[in-house]
Amino acid sequence: xxxxxxxxxxxxxxxxxxxxxxxxxxxxxxxxxxxxxxxxxxxxxxxxxxxxxxxxxxxxxxxxxxxxxxxxxxxxxxxxxxxxxxxxxxxxxxxxxxxxxxxxxxxxxxxxxxxxxxxxxxxxxxxxxxxxxxxxxxxxxxxxxxxxxxxxxxxxxxxxxxxxxxxxxxxxxxxxxxxxxxxxxxxxxxxxxxxxxxxxxxxxxxxxxxxxxxxxxxxxxxxxxxxxxxxxxxxxxxxxxxxxxxxxxxxxxxxxxxxxxxxxxxxxxxxxxxxxxxxxxxxxxxxxxxxxxxxxxxxxxxxxxxxxxxxxxxxxxxxxxxxxxxxxxxxxxxxxxxxxxxxxxxxxxx
Amino acid sequence: xxxxxxxxxxxxxxxxxxxxxxxxxxxxxxxxxxxxxxxxxxxxxxxxxxxxxxxxxxxxxxxxxxxxxxxxxxxxxxxxxxxxxxxxxxxxxxxxxxxxxxxxxxxxxxxxxxxxxxxxxxxxxxxxxxxxxxxxxxxxxxxxxxxxxxxxxxxxxxxxxxxxxxxxxxxxxxxxxxxxxxxxxxxxxxxxxxxxxxxxxxxxxxxxxxxxxxxxxxxxxxxxxxxxxxxxxxxxxxxxxxxxxxxxxxxxxxxxxxxxxxxxxxxxxxxxxxxxxxxxxxxxxxxxxxxxxxxxxxxxxxxxx
Numbered sequence: 001x002x003x004x005x006x007x008x009x010x011x012x013x014x015x016x017x018x019x020x021x022x023x024x025x026x027x028x029x030x031x032x033x034x035x036x037x038x039x040x041x042x043x044x045x046x047x048x049x050x051x052x053x054x055x056x057x058x059x060x061x062x063x064x065x066x067x068x069x070x071x072x073x074x075x076x077x078x079x080x081x082x083x084x085x086x087x088x089x090x091x092x093x094x095x096x097x098x099x100x101x102x103x104x105x106x107x108x109x110x111x112x113x114x115x116x117x118x119x120x121x122x123x124x125x126x127x128x129x130x131x132x133x134x135x136x137x138x139x140x141x142x143x144x145x146x147x148x149x150x151x152x153x154x155x156x157x158x159x160x161x162x163x164x165x166x167x168x169x170x171x172x173x174x175x176x177x178x179x180x181x182x183x184x185x186x187x188x189x190x191x192x193x194x195x196x197x198x199x200x201x202x203x204x205x206x207x208x209x210x211x212x213x214x215x216x217x218x219x220x221x222x223x224x225x226x227x228x229x230x231x232x233x234x235x236x237x238x239x240x241x242x243x244x245x246x247x248x249x250x251x252x253x254x255x256x257x258x259x260x261x262x263x264x265x266x267x268x269x270x271x272x273x274x275x276x277x278x279x280x281x282x283x284x285x286x287x288x289x290x291x292x293x294x295x296x297x298x299x300x301x302x303x304x305x306x307x308x309x310x311x312x313x314x315x316x317x318x319x320x321x322x323x324x325x326x327x328x329x330x331x332x333x334x335x336x337x338x339x340x341x342x343x344x345x346x347x348x349x350x
Numbered sequence: 351x352x353x354x355x356x357x358x359x360x361x362x363x364x365x366x367x368x369x370x371x372x373x374x375x376x377x378x379x380x381x382x383x384x385x386x387x388x389x390x391x392x393x394x395x396x397x398x399x400x401x402x403x404x405x406x407x408x409x410x411x412x413x414x415x416x417x418x419x420x421x422x423x424x425x426x427x428x429x430x431x432x433x434x435x436x437x438x439x440x441x442x443x444x445x446x447x448x449x450x451x452x453x454x455x456x457x458x459x460x461x462x463x464x465x466x467x468x469x470x471x472x473x474x475x476x477x478x479x480x481x482x483x484x485x486x487x488x489x490x491x492x493x494x495x496x497x498x499x500x501x502x503x504x505x506x507x508x509x510x511x512x513x514x515x516x517x518x519x520x521x522x523x524x525x526x527x528x529x530x531x532x533x534x535x536x537x538x539x540x541x542x543x544x545x546x547x548x549x550x551x552x553x554x555x556x557x558x559x560x561x562x563x564x565x566x567x568x569x570x571x572x573x574x575x576x577x578x579x580x581x582x583x584x585x586x587x588x589x590x591x592x593x594x595x596x597x598x599x600x601x602x603x604x605x606x607x608x609x610x611x612x613x614x615x616x617x618x619x620x621x622x623x624x625x626x627x628x629x630x631x632x633x634x635x636x637x638x639x640x641x642x643x644x645x646x647x648x649x650x651x652x653x654x655x
Contacts, residue, residue, distance in 0.1 A: 174365045176634040178593040179627045180372065186615055186623065187376040282492055289494045289597060290612050302494070309498060309601065313506050320502075323495040331490035 043267070046343035053339020056332035063329060067130035075108040076120035078127040079297045085110070086118040090317055112321055116311070125321050128299040132329060135211065135284040136277040139218040143280075144273045146219060147226025152257045154227070155234030166231070169224045181217050181283065185292040188213045210294035214284055222280070226272055233265040267345035275337035278330040285326050301326040355643055362639045369631045370420060374413055377620050416624075425625030430617045436625035439610060444629075446516065447599065447606035451591040454526050458533035458587070463580060465534075466541025467573065470549060481538065488535025493594045497528035497601045514603040525602045529594050533587050537580055545576040581645050585638035592630055 037045075047053055071078060085094035090113045097107045112121035154165040189209055196204035204212050237243070238261060246256050262269070287293040288302030301322040308319035400406045407415075419426060425436035469481040504524060505513045512521055548554065549572060557567040595608035603609070607626065614622035 170361065171365050171368060174362070174635060174638060175369055176589050176593075176631045178589070179631055179634075180369070182611075182615065183373060183376055183623065183627055186618075187379050191379060278490070285492055286494070286593075286597065289492075290600065291616060302492075305494060305498065312498065312502055316502050316506070319498050323499060327487070327491045327495060330492075331487060334486070334490055 039267075043340075043344040047339055050339045050342060052335050053343070056335040056339065059328065059332040060336060063129060063325075063332075064133060067126055067133050071123055071126050071130065074120075074123045074126070076110075076123050078119065078123050078299060080119060082114060082118040082120070084118070085114050087116055087315070088114040089315075112317060113315070115307075115318065121318055121321065124299045124304060125301075125325060128301040128304050128322060129325055129329065131211070131294055131298065131300045132281045132284060132326065135214055135218075136281040136329075136333070138215055139222070139280040139284075140273045140276040142215060142219040143223045143226050143276055144269060147223035147272075148230045148262060148269055150223065151227035151230030152234050152262055155231040156238055156253060156257055156261060158235075162231075166228075169227055172221060172224045173228075175221070177221050178283070178286075180221060181287065182290075182292060184217045184220070185210075185213050185287060188216060208294055208298055210292075210298070214287065214293065218280060218283075222276070226276070229268060229272055230262075230265060233268055234261050237261050237264050271337060271341040271345050274333065274340050278333040278337070281326070281330055281333070301329075351646075354646065358639050358642055362635045366628075366632055366635050369635075370417060370628050371413075373624050373627050374416055377624055378409060378412075420625075420628055425628070426621045428614075428619055428622050430614070430619040430622070436621050439622065440607065440625060440629050443605065443607040443610045446604065447592070447595050447608055450516070450522070450525055450529065450599075450604065450606060451588070451595055453522065454529035454591055455533070455584075455587060457526060457530045458537055459580070459584075461530070462534040462537025463541050463577065466538040467545050467576070469538070469542045470545030470576075471568075473546065478542075482542070485535040485538040485542075488531060489539065491531065492597075493528055493532060494597045494601065496531045497524070497598050500524050500528055501601065516602075516604045516606075521602075525598050525604060528598050528601075529591060532594070533590060537583065537587075540579050540583060541576060544579045545572065548572050548576045551575075578645070578649055581648060582641065585634075585641035588637045589634045592634065 076082070082094075084096040088094050088110050090111060091109055092113065093101060093107060093109070094114075101107050110120050110122065112125065114120055115124070150165065150169075154162045154169075192204060192209045192212055195201050196209065234257075238256075243256060243260055246260055251259075284293060284300065285302035285305075288300040289306045291303070291306065293302055294300045304322040305319055305326075308315065308322070312319055397406070405412065416426070423437055425440075427433075427435050428439060431439065465481055465485070469478045469485075472478045501513055501524060504511045511524055512518075513524075515521055516525070554567060554571060557571050558564070562570070592608070595606060596612050597608075598604070599606045599608035600612050607630075611623070611626045611630075614626065
């Protein structure tokens with residue numbers, strides 16, 4: 001009976017099977033859109049493809065591990081003066097240590113030797129990198145915080161407030177930064193020293209007056225670049241429909257800036273902050289080199305290099321090690337920043 | 351145009367005034383004053399010294415008289431170098447630094463621009479990759495690293511060049527190389543990216559299409575447009591060279607303003623620090639204004655606001 005119906009082409013009786021709901025596998029074949037990719041996934045995928053950026057990322061992570069964890073488990077302290085082991089060449093042992101080895105003791109080798117006070121150069125190099133990285137990371141954090149808030153408020157509020165705020169930025173922008181930084185580092189130490197003695201400010205001594213001073217200096221001067229970039233982004237973003245919609249729904253300015261505007265320029269924020277790190281490290285090493293950075297006995301890569309100049313003829317490795325380290329840190333952060341820019345914010349290129 | 355110039359000059363004056371003010375009050379924040387050495391002078395000596403340098407007057411009065419002096423180029427006497435005024439020291443030391451810096455800037459531009467252009471013309475080829483690699487490394491190396499490594503290799507190991515002083519042409523090689531290293535790399539990168547931008551423009555194709563030779567189109571159209579970002583970099587470059595010379599002059603013991611500034615910091619010679627800061631700031635700010643104005647003249651497409 002059934003077969004008869006099918007064979008008759010003129011029959012109006014339809015096959016019920018054709019009208020069953022489509023199964024998932026059948027639906028799949030009609031989908032023309034690719035799976036939606038989130039902002040982070042998309043950026044990270046592009047970043048992962050960039051070999052140079054990935055290598056730099058690995059180098060940065062390795063240096064960070066070396067700087068933040070290794071000194072804690074290292075058998076020598078960065079201030080520790082090993083008696084009788086002054087000016088030991090790399091991978092050598094002093095006479096006393098050789099005697100101890102002969103007695104069957106195990107002595108940890110000085111990979112880069114020791115300095116004129118008998119301090120292990122390797123652990124001092126790692127501590128110096130820690131200071132440099134700390135300065136880079138914290139300073140960029142401060143710059144990100146101040147610059148993005150300032151720029152976002154100026155851009156969002158607009159009008160007179162924007163004009164006055166940006167004039168201030170213009171003025172700070174034209175101030176010769178290194179000169180003011182030097183000036184501030186000379187003068188800030190005294191008020192900070194007295195501030196550290198007040199109750200509640202003891203943390204200044206823990207962090208180190210030199211470091212706090214550098215942070216303040218960076219926070220005062222270097223946020224202006226970030227503020228300019230954020231402002232220009234906000235100016236275009238605030239004309240978008242979703243901002244109008246949010247305002248129509250009764251959201252206040254702070255909410256819109258936090259939830260809509262800053263989240264939408266997150267790519268720019270990441271890239272600018274990453275590229276700020278090497279420039280902060282650059283400046284810190286310069287300051288330490290001319291003797292204005294962190295205070296002794298805390299080493300910094302700049303002060304290590306500066307101290308090594310005197311003994312350049314006999315102990316060139318003491319200069320080369322911090323020199324290579326600082327160049328490596330700055331180079332890898334630069335390349336990582338370039339990679340992040342290509343991945344998260346292609347518009348920023350050029 | 352006149353409006354723009356007036357506006358820029360006025361804002362530069364405001365900035366300079368601000369720098370002078372910040373400098374003055376920061377210096378006065380330091381407790382103890384400039385005469386507090388390891389061996390504290392007696393009260394009477396201190397009072398006499400303060401009266402001599404005008405430090406016993408109220409701060410406001412000191413500030414005004416300092417500004418009045420600074421406008422005339424008088425920064426007062428140096429405290430650590432007896433019998434010399436800050437202005438005398440600056441005028442005697444600055445030419446040394448200016449010569450060194452000027453040569454370095456010249457070399458940075460003369461090497462950086464052609465290298466960047468060559469890299470852009472050979473985009474993706476080995477030449478480009480090598481130039482890019484070197485210039486990327488170049489902007490990652492601080493000047494003190496370049497100076498000391500050069501010194502180790504050329505003087506200590508090979509004994510080719512003298513390590514200190516600035517008397518013969520040979521003495522200039524290392525300091526200039528150290529000072530020009532970073533800006534050369536930076537200009538090279540800048541030039542490469544702007545050249546790539548220009549080479550992709552329509553007018554380049556038009557120039558070739560209307561029969562202009564490769565060379566002519568490069569020199570008449572591409573280079574002229576691509577060099578503009580380098581012009582804007584000249585202002586910051588001057589600032590970099592001046593501050594970079596602090597380190598380079600210290601390492602090579604060159605008797606310039608940079609090493610003078612560093613030693614005035616370590617000696618806590620406050621009038622000297624203040625005078626040098628204001629002098630260098632004025633120089634940098636003036637150069638920035640000049641470069642901005644020149645840039646607008648060179649590139650007529652930029653609208654004057």
